[in-house]
Amino acid sequence: MILHELLSFELLRVIWWLLLGVLLIGFALTDGFDFGVGALLPFVGRTDTERRVAINTVGPVWEGNQVWFILGGGAIFAAWPPLYAVSFSGFYLAMFAVLAALILRPVGFKYRSKRDSKLWRSSWDWALFVGGAVPPVIFGVAVGNVLLGVPFHLTDDLMPMYEGTFYGKFLGLLNPFSILVGVVSLSMLMMHGAAWLALKAEGPVQARARSIGAVAGIVAIATYAAAGLWLAFGIQGYAIVGEVVKDGPSNPLHSEVVRTASWLSAYAERPWIIIAPVLGFVGLALAVLGLRSTREVSTLLWSKLGIFGVISSVGLTMFPFILPSSKMPAASLTVWDSSSSHLTLFVMLISALIFMPMILAYTAWVYKVLWGKVTEKDITDNSHTVY
Template sequence: MILHELISYDILRLIWWALLGVILIGFALTDGFDLGVGTMMPFVARNDMERRIVINTVGPVWEGNQVWLILAGGAIFAAWPPLYAVSFSGFYLAMFAILFALILRPVGFKYRSKLEDTRWRSAWDWALFIGGFVPALIFGVAIGNVLQGVPFRFDPDLRVYYEGTFFGLLNPYAILCGLVSVTMLVTHGATWLALKTDGNIAQRARNYGAVAALLTIVLFALAGWLLEPMGYRITSTVEPLGPSNPLLKTAMAEHGAWLSSYDIRPWIWIGPALGFIGALGAAILLKTRGEVSALLCSSLSIFGIISTVGLSMFPFILPSSIDPHSSLTVWDTSSSHMTLFIMLVVTVIFLPIILAYTSYVYHVLWGKVDQKMIDPGDHSY
């Protein structure tokens, strides 16, 4: 037996669908609190020293956290080539806006404290706010559009055509999903600040974070309620072992298809349940000073909210609103059997190493950041 046939093609496709979700959740859990801290900084820090303390809570780890975004892009490129082609071409301007905002972060971190000038530092403070708020918003907007369906199609030669516009992405439901993303990550950033700081900064973070957590619950519930008419369904025979050609199936938009998934697979209710429970727990624990537990609850909420999207849409990955037959699913979008197997072997070897090293870094950097650590003569930001 050939080695890669030890795991069948359909199982490998499922594994990589799950791994893609794990990578996206990993990005939200790590770089997510960076984005949340950047978004909150103008509000939780009232003077220059407080802003430096806030920046230095994420300064040593933000670069490592952002690697998860690069990993997500690489995984999509290698494991799901059609998904990469459609999303990175159709969402080109949105991706450019995200990259521009993310580029502002390292520049802001490095240059903010180079000059002792109020206007100079204030400008970079707002750059860091943009670098946190804009990606958090646009990532959520992208998810909102995915749930509704994206205007693309394939021709018979599998050339992809995107027929939407950047401003078409900014529809009301997508913006609502963007606000869910912002409040979710602001909550996560607040729990991080509550854990890493004390005094006035920590107290403001607790107050803002509790409000953000409650807003997350309300907006997430509203997004779920408005999801009721949306959805897509495969109308032909499902071929889990079939070739990666989206046009070999037939599909259609169907009212309520996403929510009907919960009748077919009741166990997926665990996704939204964790989203609500985690956010509520974070709100309560932020007010009662349960710092570590609040961070864990915020992480649980992120896990639940992101997994809700994937579980509701399965087996769809990216539905097409103008030609449902071109929709991308788990069964017709992946790389070859051999490619997925080799990638899985590499992942099994190296992902535990990365996780172990990341855990060690956080262990070494454990503890609160205060004014005593911000010495003008050292390497702090």
Template sequence: MILHDFLSFEALRLIWWGLMGMLFIGFALTDGFDMGVGALLPFVAKTDTERRLVIHSIAPVWEGNQVWFILGGGAIFAAWPPLYAVSFSGFYLAMFMILAALILRPVAIKYRSKRADPVWRERWDKALFVGSAAPALLFGVAVGNVLLGVPFRLTPDLMSIYEGGTLMKLLKLLRPFALLTGVVSVSMLVMHGAAWLSIKTDGPVKDRARRIGTLAGLVAAGGYALGGLVLAGFVDGYAYTGAVAHDGPSNPLYNEVVRQGSWLSAYAERPWIIVAPVMGFLGIAGAIMGLRAGRELTTFLCSKVAVTGIIASVGLTMFPFILPSNVDPNSSLTVWDASSSHLTLFVMLVGMAIFMPLILMYTAWVYKVLWGKVSEHDVNEHAEY
């Protein structure tokens, strides 16, 4: 218990905020290229053999990659229960659509080659495209809505209340800025998927992936820059009105919050966070140049840097806010008032310290074993995909 006493409540909240961001970045870096490859399938593969090549490039790893999504969801549930409760209450239909798409994708991978019928395979290829592109879009839309503020308020007993029916809640999420962030998300992951295909394939598939990935990178860079300009000029930020108890009770109504200024004022308060958007832009530039020049590993590493920077820039810009409310700013959830107890966070940290290295080592071993390009011989030898 000495370490428990040494790590303050404030420190544990900061650590778990950082770990939550790392888990989401890990999901985007791994399962993100799976989604990008699935979204590219109709455009880079013209024959059945080419489509099977594309699917074989992700078939052995997609299952392990989704572990990061499960870990992220579990971390929110245990470390940030108010965030889990409020977000699932308001985004229920959107969450259901994401989960349905994530279920559709592996079913398509497993079932498309069960029959040699071209119509059968074409339908499952379309399902794989939808199951990959839809989550990429919806995750980006969700991020845009978080930056804009979510229409919820908390009652004195901390029950979340949203206005309107379920369908109306979904339609309210499709705001122009949220759609812009959705486009950034899709184009970013398509670029990431193209970088993966440039490593795993050769021939026409690789050439098409390089061309489309270059275009996707340009769209991602332009959308990311435009999103920053919109945040600077048209979206109000959030701020505390007084002193904040960083080790205070987990009650969002304990502190007072107002909408004022811009989210980008965070860069004046904490100039060092500029490293995140710089990583985003430089990573995209490196990935584009790598795709054009045919530098496979460099392209993939630059794509990873871009994804990390773009996602990190959102969390660092919003800090300490996690889920702001645009109808009652005082109900906004932050790092300092939406966590589990001190003991819970500590016990979870011990578990994370034990199991995270094991997950990382196993993941590294899997990628080492499966490294190399997928060939037509591999496709013919493994007819299950």
């Protein structure tokens, strides 16, 4: 009880905002290279054996990596119920497309090598490509729409309402800015997948991954810079005016929110957050140089740093907003008014402190056991025990 009293409601809200960011970034850093390898698969492997080399670099670990996605979804549901309700209803079709693409991955991994038919295997290779390329694009498009503001409003009893037709809600997400952010996401994770293949593969697969990954990294840098400039000069931000109640009830309608000239005004208020985009650019640039100079471990680490910087720059720029509303700014969800109760956040934090170290320790052990390269000889010598 003493600890419960020491951890104020305000502090717990910030902690869970940080933990949500940690889970989402952890998902991008781990499952991100799985997506990248899938998106690169048709291009780095020209023979069946080469494609199996690429697949077997991620086959043993992708399920464990996807735990971060499940944890992120669970954290949103438990710690930020209004965010879960509003986002999953408004992005329903987009979420369905992501889940459909994610379903293709395990099916592709398990069934691709069950038959020797060239058509059979080629079809599953393209299914793995869809499963690797579609989720990053949709996640990026979703982030772009969050920065623009989502067209929802809240009724007096806090029920989220969206306007437009069922299919229009999906097609409406495909605006120029969100598509640009989708390109940032896809190119960044393709570079990350290439860095992983540079570490885990060798020969032609490694060489092609380096070449394609370097180009993808350059595209990621250019589109990230373009998105930043667009955000600075072409998109309005959001701000809370008046007194901010940080430990009050979770009712977004209690706050007064207005549109501002730019999201980047946050950098004038909190100059230290410039470190996030700097890390993004530096990490991406050094990863590109690493791919070109045949470095392996450091290239993957630089790629992770770049992803960390890019994703954290979004969260820090938007803080304290989590899901702004373009239709009704006052309904925007923030860190201070869309969380679960004080007790719920406290119990969840204790659970996280117990189980997160276990997950991290197990993950580290798995990667230690599976350390080493996947070679074509491994594939040909173990054709019945690999993907």
